[in-house]
């Protein structure tokens with residue numbers, strides 16, 4: 011397809027997935043509600059051709075914010091019975107500050123909205139208008155960051171924890187396998203919906219789902235109180251992707267407050283968080299043997315020495331110094347970047363547990379590619395960035411706006427296709443619009 015047709019198709023996907031309530035679903039059937047980080051990426055795509063829809067995407071998410079600043083990972087604006095766990099499962103009314111108006115989950119997702127606001131500022135033609143919009147929303151995002159640093163950083167080290175694998179955005183990554191071994195959840199009775207839309211071999215198993223559900227049951231038994239969750243959740247992790255998104259968003263808030271003016275206290279606070287977080291990030295999450303950023307399991311007090319696409323996202327937030335960045339790129343090239351592979355597999359292809367077809371255990375995801383692309387550009391690794399961008403476009407051009415893609419080039423030759431998961435997936439469409447316009 012030529013560039014114009016690809017753009018036209020991408021736009022069609024976004025418009026088809028846009029809902030009357032003013033937000034965009036990630037994918038028909040499979041994900042029929044509003045997801046937090048999806049909405050951020052979707053807003054970037056929308057901003058290229060319909061800034062009002064982009065604003066509405068952000069607004070519909072911010073409306074669900076809790077009194078303590080928390081923003082949930084799913085907002086149930088609409089009814090649908092094609093997804094489990096749906097609106098009646100999470101019982102967020104248990105938390106005294108949860109939204110009374112909107113049903114939602116009680117877990118969150120990577121904090122992308124700060125940098126998305128900066129992207130909207132960059133893309134909008136009418137700068138006065140978008141600045142006015144940002145000015146009236148930015149404090150909600152600041153409040154969300156304040157929530158993270160005051161509720162999710164129990165050791166006061168500038169790193170925030172996630173307490174559920176769904177908070178990471180990388181749901182069934184092999185990162186969590188050893189945590190599942192520490193748990194023995196009940197064999198819950200529930201009806202999975204995802205496997206009615208997508209081949210079960212590409213999705214997490216029933217037993218994995220038992221673990222996912224069990225952690226939410228524990229959070230409910232804590233009435234979603236973060237202090238209790240930090241004590242009781244069997245899953246408590248510093249995730250490099252999650253923390254890198256927070257730092258990138260901090261940086262964007264500092265820039266945007268600078269443009270708005272007269273916000274010295276908030277800027278000062280953001281700079282303090284930023285400095286502390288960057289230091290801890292490099293001290294605690296960089297593995298000098300693997301030459302990559304890794305996850306840290308707080309519950310079991312140990313690093314998780316495995317590499318995934320999340321390992322390269324700190325480039326986007328300017329976290330490594332030049333020397334570390336060079337090492338990181340070498341790791342990317344050596345383990346993920348062979349000539350027979352598309353960048354960037356979601357899990358280390360040299361590891362035994364790498365599975366090129368299964369969700370976050372190997373396939374390429376477009377949002378991670380976009381984040382890493384931006385990181386490579388930031389550090390001037392232009393050749394690698396160009397490769398990443400071209401391969402991302404090639405995959406979509408070949409396979410359509412799939413949810414995830416087999417990173418092995420041979421698959422496309424042998425079986426004729428390699429795109430998996432949902433079709434017409436919104437962030438695949440949104441971010442390709444952005445990449446094609448770079």
Ligand code: GLC
Pocket residue numbers: 036041045047048178179180181
């Ligand atoms: C899956 C992905 C998650 C995404 C959601 C909606 O759960 O793992 O990152 O936000 O789908 O697209």
